Amino acid sequence: MALRRFDLEAGGDTFAFKPETEEKIAFWRNKYPADKQRSAVIPMLWLAQKDNAGWLSEPAMREVADRLEMPYIRVYEVATFYTMFRLQPVGKYHVQLCGTTPCQLRGADKLKDVCKQEIGDIMYVTDDGRLSWEEVECLGACVNAPMVQINDDYYEDLTPETLAQILGKLKNGVEVHPGPQVDRVNSAPQGGATSLTEPSLFDGSRNAIATLPNLPSATPTEAEATGKPDAAPPTNTKREEPAKTTLIDANKKAATGARPESVTIDPASYDDLKRIKGIGPKNESALNELGVYTFKQIAAWTPENVDWVEDFMSFPGRIEREDWIAQAKTLADGGETEFSKRVDAGDVPSSQDDED
Ligand code: FES
Structure with a gap:
């Protein structure tokens, strides 16, 4: 892992959470007992990053440490370990470009060229303050490779052209749509399903219970009656509806006592x-x-x-x-x-x- 240092100058001397963030802070802190408040350090840093224009200044880390009564060094260690925390200023739209193998095999290198061309070097913030980018490790969307994360959203199945379009729109304040940038829903096959397309898979008709050779039967089988083996039992066929449900087993023989007299009456x-x-x-x-x-x-x-x-x-x-x-x-x-x-x-x- 590369050494990650935070920008001591750009962050100024102070940081304060936004008033509307206090509710979220209380939510996370309430998840942990009083003597385990430091367990909330990652969500707290995340909230601090959001309230600090997308990156963590040193005063923001100190604020988190003070609130959780942690030594500053412990919070610095967490912030510098996880690449989800940015340690220097970023643009309004910060692009995290996945360069790990699946994305690389699917063209991530060409996407990097687009970022260099449209934005500049890694972590450079464009003059208008709108864009910056960095390369990160796998973001867990490999099936839709290559992809980037911009702020909180994934943009997937990218080509150099589609990424350039997205960056151009962000630069000009035009709305963009996250998700796959090709004709597919989430991770479904492009252009629609190519397998498991038979309607019978989904209309319930395949759920009918097949006849099993060892199901109990109310009447003796031919094999039981004659001692000869049955013909091969049918498989994967629909079970015949029983002609009539009876409440007693006609084949059952009481082991003890005497059967009461049976009568026929009106x-x-x-x-x-x-x-x-x-x-x-x-x-x-x-x-x-x-x-x-x-x-x-x-x-x-x-x-x-x-x-x-x-x-x-x-x-x-x-x-x-x-x-x-x-x-x-x-x-x-x-x-x-x-x-x-x-x-x-x-x-x-x-x-x-x-x-x-
Ligand atoms: S390798 Fe790019 S998202 Fe996993």
């Missing part, structure tokens, strides 16, 4: 099983699929039936815990339970919604 004779505490819409549908429709059936369940249903519906101990049998007996006899009264009054949302 739907008009179905009881509202949701009047039993513990049976919501899902469990009622599952019981119906097992051929259980009435309080009387549940009231007649044996302990073996209870075991079977609990095992089959995967909620061990629940029927006994919630006392379905006693509730069913009361309701089958035309009586009411505290819970059935609340259901009848519409006070149990879970007996109305699709919940259990």
Whole structure:
């Protein structure tokens, strides 16, 4: 790194932050605890540079050190290390030209020639005070090389001609537009996208779930039925909509107990099983699929039936815990339970919604 000295004469003897900067100073200082205020040194120097016409005078550095109660030398060390801090006067528009390899390979040397021609030597300030320039290391916009930073903005994808135009406009007070100076948006390909252009990539159609060979199926596969291997499973095809969603697994065999007797009755004779505490819409549908429709059936369940249903519906101990049998007996006899009264009054949302 080149030795960086600050200009002791050009900065005069004093510096003061602008009144409107105080709010920003407070913001940065408030980010750090009272005994770690020096952590705000870089943003403070940055604000001082902005309030000092784009460069850091020695009194400006002292002001920052005083405010943060730091030794002056510590602030000088930071200011002279980071090239974002300028240590001598600059023009109203200061050009930082990236000369690092990607920009150099893309023509940065020719841009330097333009700066020399339009402005002068490095850090020379034009007579009208409007322009100055310097060469810096990579500014992180290599994909849009070659590029320059002018004050706070990047100007990218430059040619000698476009840079000369920009400098000419700045000299004459004409508005300029930062960003890529070619036909591209940010870092997108010049002239528009050249890959990933298929609409199906963006319309969601490729997000459909493909059928996987090991998805569980409700019916035995041919291989399972015959012992012969399946044909090769389809890949990357849309999943067929299931014909009907069932709430119980038809292939599941209860391990213990005895399956309750299944009946077929007129739907008009179905009881509202949701009047039993513990049976919501899902469990009622599952019981119906097992051929259980009435309080009387549940009231007649044996302990073996209870075991079977609990095992089959995967909620061990629940029927006994919630006392379905006693509730069913009361309701089958035309009586009411505290819970059935609340259901009848519409006070149990879970007996109305699709919940259990
Ligand atoms: S090399 Fe120029 S921006 Fe990175």
